[in-house]
Structures are given as C-alpha cells and as structure tokens.
Amino acid sequence: MAQALSHLRICDFTGQLAGAGATRFLAAFGAQVIRIEDPVNQGRWDILRGMPPYVDERRGVEFGGPFNNHNVEKLGVTLNLRTDRGKELLRQLVAVSDVVAENFSAGVMERWGFGYEELQAIREDIIYVSNCGFGHRGPYRDFKTWGPIVQAVSGLTFSSGLPDQPPAGWGYSYMDHTGAYYMAIAILMALRHRNRTGEGQWVDLGCTEAGASLTGPAMLDYTVNGRPLRRQGSPNSNRSQFPAMAPHGIYPSQEEDTWVALSCRDERDWEAFGEVTGEAWTQEGRFSDLRGRLVGEDALDELVAGWTRTRGNFEVAALLQGAGIPATAVQRPQERIDQDPNTEAWGLWPTVQHRDMGDVRVDGLPVHFSETDWTMERGGPCLGEHNEEVFGGLLGLSADEIASLTEEGVL
C-alpha cells in the first residue's frame, strides 16, 4: 500500500507524549521522522526513555516501555549541539527538512541558536512548531508544565468529578495525548498552507489553550447566561451536562469495583429501560418525563443502582444493549485490550520490533484509510540507531567521518 506522507521529512526534537505523539502519527503514515537526541545525557531530554513499564528485568535508556510506544516508526540520531560541528550538521538536516517540531520549554531552541528566525534563515519555507504548556508568548511563557498541570489550568481537571468531592481530574495525561493531536493537526495544516502558498510559518502551540478549547458549551453557559460550572452540586460529570439525559451515569454491579455505564437518551430509551428491568419504579409518574427524572435524579440513580447491583456489569450492558439502550461495562485494561472483539477486529494493538526489547505491542490508530493506511512495524529507535542512515545516507558523510565524529563526541 502507498504511504501518504512519504514525501515529507520532519526534524524532530519532541519528547514525552505531548510532542512525540504528534510525530508518531505522521510517521505511521510514512513521513520520515528523524528524532534528534543528545549523546551526552543519553537521550534523557525525554525521561520516558528509561521509564516503566518494562518488558523484563532489563533497565536503562533502551528499555522504557512508554518511549517505545510513543516513538514507533521514527528514526533516531544523536547530535551534540554543544559542539560547532553538531550545530553544522543540524543546519544541514534542517535544510532538507519540511518541519522542525519540538516541545521543550519556551526558549530552549533559541538558546541553542535555532529559534524560528535562524531556522528560516536556513530554509525559507520551514515550518516550525513549538509546543509547550503556555506557548512561547505571554505572561506565563516561562512557567513549566506537564500533563496534569495543563489539565488543571485549562479547566479540564475541574470538569471531571462528583459533587461534594474534590476534582477527580483525569487519571492520565489526557492533554499529552490531545496536545499531540493538536500539534499534528497544526503541522498538517501548515503543510497544506505551504502547498498552496509556498510559505512556511511558526506555530506557537500552548497546550493549555488547546485544553481550554475543549470546554466550549460550559464556557458559553457562563459568558451568555452567567452560570459558572463552579457552583453548588457541580460538576457531576457522570451525568449528562449537555444535552440533558436521565438516567445517565456509572452504576455499581455485583462484584467489588465493577461498574456499568448507561444512558437513556430519550423517552424511547426510558420506556425500553422499564421493559428490560421490569422494575415497578420505572412506571412511577414522577419519572414519566425527562423533567421529572432530572428533578428526581438522585433518587432515580439510587433505584437504578439497586437494579444494576444485582448483576454482573457485562450482563447488565448486554441486557440494555439488547433493547437499544447505550450501555457498557466500565472496561478494565485487560477487558478492552485482550477480550473486546472490537479492538481485536480493528487491529488496534499492533506488534512492533524494537532492536533491544524485541516484539512489543503498542497503541495502534483508530482510523483506517482505503488507499494509504497506517503501518506500525518498527519500534522506537535506540540511541543513535540510525546515525549511519541519516548522516551517511541522507547527508553524505563517509563511514570514516561518522566514526571520527562519534569518537569526538559530536554524534
């Protein structure tokens, strides 16, 4: 199958997930993504290089499970930017790249002499995408973040929780994933703009802005109606904020810490719910319309939980789905990864080959293309794994030059 982006090259300084996730997506469609890493600190710009989980007892910068997951299909080179020769080689690489992508703190690339103006001097139509928590401009440009901080400041942590409890937040870096998606979108849009106009540009991506753009209806409820999400009894994010639905929530099932989620979208769903459960309370007048169910939602939730608690969560979900009502077990990792026929049929967990770790399953993509689908076969690169391919094959250095540059600590 043809690869959609095999004509593109990305000079990649990204790390963690917020950056690496963006170039990962592009690499899966054939873009040549060249990760630049520091030989002096063994690539530890990206702390995930050595972080758990691990496939076995081996530890170190070639064994971080998250790093492998986030860097599939990329090339990896080492380059010491403290040296003049290292900087010269980077200039050569930029000159043959379409995009320079990074998610350092604001100012790092400038201090190395590779801010947007310098990059543009090397290649007029370069696309430079910087991604950090607060962007490169504005009062907080020097503030530091990681996923949970981005989520806190952008309103997403607050938006996730139950009444009379502290914020539950997101139990993972939702905004590292999503910041990466916005970074990928920005890169692709900038490439489209270049195709049309011949112009490159700088994209100043601040992850907190991307996060804040994901709470729109709640913001408008405030700016139009003056109703803040921070108010008594709010938020209850297991209920449906917009549109209104009831019952709508996550309810306990028979075994400890097992749960089922269900939604009655409309009167048809509610009538079907009454038929499936056969519970007398579903026929009570106080629940006969949406308004009544919303007014009595606390009581309704208790009654629904009383019914769901008598069965297994997959059983409840199957009963309700049989009647066309949205319902699902709250799936544990094993259940959705190894036991869900849908993720299996989709091919969602491809196995890649990592030089040192061997075969490892990774996140696939939730899309399929009819002509140029994605591929994931090669694991994340080991340190300098592709120095010969890139410095030799692409930039034309001889094997002797590469050997002596490695000796000198440039590579």
Add this chain to the structure above:
Amino acid sequence: MTDPGMPQGPGALEGLRVVELCDELGMFAGKLLADMGAEVVKVEPPEGDRTRTYAPFVDDEPGPERSLYFWHYNTSKAGVTLDLGEAEGREQLRALIDRADILLQSGEAGADLDYEALRETNAGLIMVTLSPFGRGMPREDEASTDLTILAGGGPAWNCGYDDHSLPPVRGGGNQGYHTASHFAVMSALVALLYRDESGRGQHIDVNAHAAANVTTEAGTYTWLVAQETVQRQTGRHAGVNPSMPSQVECADGRYVNTGIPPRRPEAFGAVCEWLRTAGLAEEFLEFPLLEEGMRRERFDMSMLQQDEELMAIFGAGRAAMNFLAERLTAYEFFTGGQQRGFQIGIIYSPEEVLEDPHFIERGFPVEVEHPELERTVTYPGAPYQLLGSPWRIRRRAPLLGEDNERVFAELSGDAE
C-alpha cells in the same frame, strides 16, 4: 473584532471545500476545519439539526437559534437545509459533494452514502466517516453516547477517587466525541496532503471507541507491556502502585495541583525564600529541615531509604508546599510557585480560564457578533496559533437555512 496584535490574514485551509453531515460525534471536526478557513457547508434537515435542541440555551429559553451547544460546535460554518427524504434534496446533496474536497459524515443522515459511487463523479473526494465502533466491526450496532464511549473505551477506568466505593468518573465536556473528531481532522489532512501529491482521494473510517482506547496513556501501555492494571486515584495518574496526594484546597476554597515537591537543594532554597516572603517561615515548624535541604550539596537518591534525615527533609518539603497552599489563595500559590520554578497548577473551572491574564494577553477569549440578538458573545479561542495562517471564528453558527440561497445559487452556477 480582532486585537491589533493578533495574527491576520487567510487561514491555512482557505479554499478547501467541506460538506458536513454530522451528528454530535463529528460536528467538532467540522468546526476545527471551518475555524481555519475551510468553507464548511453544514447540511441540516428542514426542521433543523437535533443538536439545536440541546441545552444550554440563551437565557435558558429553548429555540432553534438559542442552543449554546449548537453555537459552539458550528462556528464559521455555512448552513443549508435539505430534505434527504426527497429526490430533489438528495440530488442537491450530491451536487454539493461533487464539488467538495472533503465529506464529513457521522450519524444517521448520509449513512447510506457510498464512497465508491461518490468517487465516480468526484475522483479526488476524501470521505471521512465517524462512527462509535467503526464500520463493519463486531459491535457496530451497539447504541452509544459520549459516556459509554469513554466508559467502555478505557478512560473512565483511570479516573475517579482513592475511595473505590465511589464510581469511576467520566471526564466532562464530551471528550469522547472530541477525540474521535481530532482523529477525523488529522486523518482528513493526511489524505489531503496525499491528494496534493497523487491526485487521489480516499475513504477514511474513524472509530470513536478505538480513539478512546488509544488515548489512555499508561492505562493502556502498562497492560500491553507488563500486563499490569492501573488503579484510579484522586486527581492524579492512575497507577499500579499508589502515589502521594497532589491536590490541596487553598485559602479561597479553590484547589491546586502541587506537582512534584522539592527534590534539589535549590528548590529547598526557593521554598525557604517563599515562606519568608509570605511571612510564614516562623509558623512552619519544620523550617530548619528545609534549610538543611538547602545547605546539602546534593542528594544521593540511592541512599534515600538509609538516610533518615533526607527522608525527613523530603517530607518537610512536601509539607511546606501543602502548608503554603492552604494559606495562600490558589492564584497566589500558582503564580508564586511557578515564578520559583515549581511545576504547579491552579485548578480553574472553565469560565475562570477566560479571565486569566495570560489567556487574555494571548487573545484566547474572542468576541463573536450575534447581530440578530444584538449581542456580542465571548467564545473560547484558538487551540493553536498558526502565526502565518491564523485560526479565526469567521461567523457565529449558521441560522437554520441561512445560506441556502447563496450555496444553491453557486451550485446552479457550477452546473451552467
């Protein structure tokens, strides 16, 4: 309408023609394209899109032009109405698709459109179908909402509280729909760049359940790599092993995320200075331990378990951050800590973001005219700043059938 300091000029997707036939699963994808300059034509049934009946409403009064949900997700789009139950409506839809670069489809309307048939008259068409479980997949007939996508697809398992008698939590804001829409846009753009090279269009299948599954970070790869199961914890990453609490309620009742406590001598120095500046050094009884942390040349982390004083120093560092958080307002703690190098965050509610000086200076809150209501409304702004081809809300969401005349006239113009 736009601040003079904000980037001007055409958006990156100027000239791109998009037809959107989407329910709430995919309509955010249309907004993302439209706010970057694409000409997105949203097709609604004559009675209006179902989401026009979704709360919240202007002044809490329902009405087809009053849904703030509809307003948010349909900025910058043109709106036309077509009765797809009638032959004429289907013909006009076909004519629209024939001149489009991208067709976005989710939900019932347009579910019967066949890509192979459409490409006969528009070979370069990129069609993106979003669905809860993917077309032809084993669970494709299951009913779903944002809640069930996030609960069945993995995110909810990771979110909630240390107390596991409380249910897992679905994060708010219909993020399951958003994630599917993000992948729809990323994919449409990949296909567009391929078409720029090859001239060839294609069909793309977007699966919302799969999108949630691959947007759960360690929840997924901890199982894939090590077959271990993460457990939810209040306000922090789900983990195989419990971690220390990281949320504190501040003096003004708002919470902060206290991040990673001091771990280096300079960080202990910064905490000492912060306590003194805040006039709290005397009151914090473990202050001498912080000073000891500041005086040590370096910490030997490998000796942590044996070095009781170092353990005490680290404990004091964490306690000092909590102590400061409880005595300052959330905003004082956030900015005071960040200015001293600590990665900490204020836990804003969404509306509070619009009033933060950083977001205001970067132009995040934007003003959009609603002339028929004689109102100017503040909307959330750019998720990214493409400085050479900027994001911009071109117009408020379309009124029902607002662009029928213009769009259908253009169609007949094309036909002539």
